[in-house]
Structure formats: C-alpha cells, structure tokens
Amino acid sequence: MTVQSNDYLNPGTPSPNDITVVLAALNEEEAIGEVIDKLREEGFENIIVIDGYSTDGTINIAVSKKVKVIQQHWEGKAGAIKTALDYVLTPYVVFMDADGTYSPSDIYKLLIHAKKYVEVIGKRDRDGISRLHKIGNSLINKLFSLVFSTDVGDVLSGMYLIKTDVARQFSLNSKSFEIEVEIASQALQRGKVTYVPIRYGKRKGRAKLSSYKDGLKILLYILKMAKDQNPVLFYSILVTSLVLPGSLLLGYTILEYMLHGIFHSGYALIAVTLILIGMQGLTTMGISSMIKRLEYSISKEKR
CATH class of the missing domain: 3.90.550.10 (Spore Coat Polysaccharide Biosynthesis Protein SpsA; Chain A)
Incomplete structure (x- = not known):
C-alpha cells in the first residue's frame, strides 16, 4: 500500500x-x-x-x-x-x-x-x-x-x-x-x-x-x-478571417480600376460582403464580451 x-x-x-x-x-x-x-x-x-x-x-x-x-x-x-x-x-x-x-x-x-x-x-x-x-x-x-x-x-x-x-x-x-x-x-x-x-x-x-x-x-x-x-478570441479570429481577405480583394479591385480602367464588379461585391459580415462580427464580439463579463461577476458573487 x-x-x-x-x-x-x-x-x-x-x-x-x-x-x-x-x-x-x-x-x-x-x-x-x-x-x-x-x-x-x-x-x-x-x-x-x-x-x-x-x-x-x-x-x-x-x-x-x-x-x-x-x-x-x-x-x-x-x-x-x-x-x-x-x-x-x-x-x-x-x-x-x-x-x-x-x-x-x-x-x-x-x-x-x-x-x-x-x-x-x-x-x-x-x-x-x-x-x-x-x-x-x-x-x-x-x-x-x-x-x-x-x-x-x-x-x-x-x-x-x-x-x-x-x-x-x-x-x-x-x-x-x-x-x-x-x-x-x-x-x-x-x-x-x-x-x-x-x-x-x-x-x-x-x-x-x-x-x-x-x-x-x-x-x-x-x-x-x-x-x-472566450468570445473575444473567437470573434477576433472570425473577423480577421473575413475582413482581411475582403480588404485584400477590395484593394485589388480598386487598383485594377485605377491602373487599367477595369472594374471587377463581382470581386467588389464579394469583398464588400466579407467586410460587412466581419464588421457585424465585431459588434457581436462586443455584446458577447459584455455578457460574459456579467456572467463572471455574478458567478464570483455566488462563490
């Protein structure tokens, strides 16, 4: 033993x-x-x-x-x-x-x-x-x-x-x-x-x-x-995965139009959609973070 x-x-x-x-x-x-x-x-x-x-x-x-x-x-x-x-x-x-x-x-x-x-x-x-x-x-x-x-x-x-x-x-x-x-x-x-x-x-x-x-x-x-x-981490990853490629695609669309006069409307639409969804993720992240902090405060008071 x-x-x-x-x-x-x-x-x-x-x-x-x-x-x-x-x-x-x-x-x-x-x-x-x-x-x-x-x-x-x-x-x-x-x-x-x-x-x-x-x-x-x-x-x-x-x-x-x-x-x-x-x-x-x-x-x-x-x-x-x-x-x-x-x-x-x-x-x-x-x-x-x-x-x-x-x-x-x-x-x-x-x-x-x-x-x-x-x-x-x-x-x-x-x-x-x-x-x-x-x-x-x-x-x-x-x-x-x-x-x-x-x-x-x-x-x-x-x-x-x-x-x-x-x-x-x-x-x-x-x-x-x-x-x-x-x-x-x-x-x-x-x-x-x-x-x-x-x-x-x-x-x-x-x-x-x-x-x-x-x-x-x-x-x-x-x-x-x-x-x-951990909504801040989760939505940060989500926002980055949407906003970053959206911004790059939008930048490419603008550059093509400025240099060659070619406007890729499809690329532009996709880029703006990605950026808008990503920005909505930022709003959701803020709300979720506030709710989570409130939950932690209530949990601490109970312990």
Missing part, C-alpha cells in the same frame, strides 16, 4: 474515506477486476462501477468484488459521469478509466491538492501515449490553453478529482470523449484547476476512442466552447 503524504507537509489532506472512486465501464472484463483489487490495496473502499450495458463479463466481475454497480442512464461517457453523481456520498469524487491504464496509487497525488482546487487533473506520462495521440493531445491542450488562458496540463486525461458539490453544479451536455473538456471548462468557471504528473500504461481490452473521428469532435467542441467562454 502507498504511504500517504505526511500531514505536517500537507495539512488537511483528505483521507481515502473522503473520496468515491468512479469507474465508468463498458466491456472491460479484462481489466476491471484487477483495477478494483488495486484500489482496495491502496485503501480506497468507496468504489462505484457505472456500467454502460456491457455485453461481456464486466458486471459479473464487479459484483463478485462486492462493489456498488449501477447501470447508467443518458448516453456515452458523459452519461456515466452524470449517473455517478446521483450516488456519490463523499466530499470528493475521482473519475478513473476502468481499462487498467491508470495507477490507483496516483490518487494520493490528487488528494494532496484537493482542498485548494475544484479539480485536480492527472497529467499522463507521455511515454505511455502513442505518437499519433501525443500530437493530437498536444494540439488539443494548446487550443484549450489559448481559449481559457489556463494550462490544465492534460485536459483529456481519464483520471481527475473534483469536489462533489461543484461537480453537481455542472451542466453536462456532451455525449462522447469531449466530456473531460466540458468538465474542465466548467470547473474553471467555479474555481481553480491544477494538475499533477501520473503514470499511464497500456490499456487492456479493445480501445473505444477513434483517433481521427473523436479527435476532430473534441477540437470542434473546444471551438464551440471558445464562442461561449
């Missing part, structure tokens, strides 16, 4: 009894039994398995280990997380993939910082991630940091700790692997988020993440969040 942090170094660190470990599982018979055993070896007894209607032996194994097993409602991984929050009774909850890639002993690293942060994310060791996923994760993390002006380390990590009362305030609408992005973005609206280094191993069983399809969905979701959470 891992030795917990000395209390004189980290006073007030929650104990294993203060957290519930949630394992979202779908056809994880190859790993789930070992994961539960290792959690108990580390002193974590509050374990809930949220099953997504597995067709293998996942449920039987979890039941044999005498942990609480709940079959989820709603869809996908997000549905498993929302279902779990209906049953968690402890002040903190740790979400952890049930595929054997994460080490239960690393939960202690999350616990050390639980008092001061609304979410503590486990930043995975990059040695355990494939080259393709390293590139994708790096791109997604950089985009997330740009949108939210905060580095959360590894926004797609499948192991993270959240204060239960904060997690219940989330409005989770995603249905797939972008759920971690949604959780981190909403956690940042309610307090500080940090990360700690953790180990990451090879999964047992068949992978459910589609590198290209799910990666694109996550990127598009972050862009959607940018519009909602």
Whole structure:
C-alpha cells in the first residue's frame, strides 16, 4: 500500500474515506477486476462501477468484488459521469478509466491538492501515449490553453478529482470523449484547476476512442466552447478571417480600376460582403464580451 503524504507537509489532506472512486465501464472484463483489487490495496473502499450495458463479463466481475454497480442512464461517457453523481456520498469524487491504464496509487497525488482546487487533473506520462495521440493531445491542450488562458496540463486525461458539490453544479451536455473538456471548462468557471504528473500504461481490452473521428469532435467542441467562454478570441479570429481577405480583394479591385480602367464588379461585391459580415462580427464580439463579463461577476458573487 502507498504511504500517504505526511500531514505536517500537507495539512488537511483528505483521507481515502473522503473520496468515491468512479469507474465508468463498458466491456472491460479484462481489466476491471484487477483495477478494483488495486484500489482496495491502496485503501480506497468507496468504489462505484457505472456500467454502460456491457455485453461481456464486466458486471459479473464487479459484483463478485462486492462493489456498488449501477447501470447508467443518458448516453456515452458523459452519461456515466452524470449517473455517478446521483450516488456519490463523499466530499470528493475521482473519475478513473476502468481499462487498467491508470495507477490507483496516483490518487494520493490528487488528494494532496484537493482542498485548494475544484479539480485536480492527472497529467499522463507521455511515454505511455502513442505518437499519433501525443500530437493530437498536444494540439488539443494548446487550443484549450489559448481559449481559457489556463494550462490544465492534460485536459483529456481519464483520471481527475473534483469536489462533489461543484461537480453537481455542472451542466453536462456532451455525449462522447469531449466530456473531460466540458468538465474542465466548467470547473474553471467555479474555481481553480491544477494538475499533477501520473503514470499511464497500456490499456487492456479493445480501445473505444477513434483517433481521427473523436479527435476532430473534441477540437470542434473546444471551438464551440471558445464562442461561449472566450468570445473575444473567437470573434477576433472570425473577423480577421473575413475582413482581411475582403480588404485584400477590395484593394485589388480598386487598383485594377485605377491602373487599367477595369472594374471587377463581382470581386467588389464579394469583398464588400466579407467586410460587412466581419464588421457585424465585431459588434457581436462586443455584446458577447459584455455578457460574459456579467456572467463572471455574478458567478464570483455566488462563490
């Protein structure tokens, strides 16, 4: 069993009894039994398995280990997380993939910082991630940091700790692997988020993440969040992408007319249209920015 942090170094660190470990599982018979055993070896007894209607032996194994097993409602991984929050009774909850890639002993690293942060994310060791996923994760993390002006380390990590009362305030609408992005973005609206280094191993069983399809969905979701959470950045990009080419095209049209007496009416119409749409984006950016500042002010007063 891992030795917990000395209390004189980290006073007030929650104990294993203060957290519930949630394992979202779908056809994880190859790993789930070992994961539960290792959690108990580390002193974590509050374990809930949220099953997504597995067709293998996942449920039987979890039941044999005498942990609480709940079959989820709603869809996908997000549905498993929302279902779990209906049953968690402890002040903190740790979400952890049930595929054997994460080490239960690393939960202690999350616990050390639980008092001061609304979410503590486990930043995975990059040695355990494939080259393709390293590139994708790096791109997604950089985009997330740009949108939210905060580095959360590894926004797609499948192991993270959240204060239960904060997690219940989330409005989770995603249905797939972008759920971690949604959780981190909403956690940042309610307090500080940090990360700690953790180990990451090879999964047992068949992978459910589609590198290209799910990666694109996550990127598009972050862009959607940018519009909602950082309208200045989003509309600045939109305005630039319209006004800049519109201005260049209009300049070319004017130059052609002045030098050669040729007026490209079609080019001129396109250019003016792009510029006008871009200017409307500036107005929308200003209004959205004011609304967002008002939301932040109200949120601060409630905390």
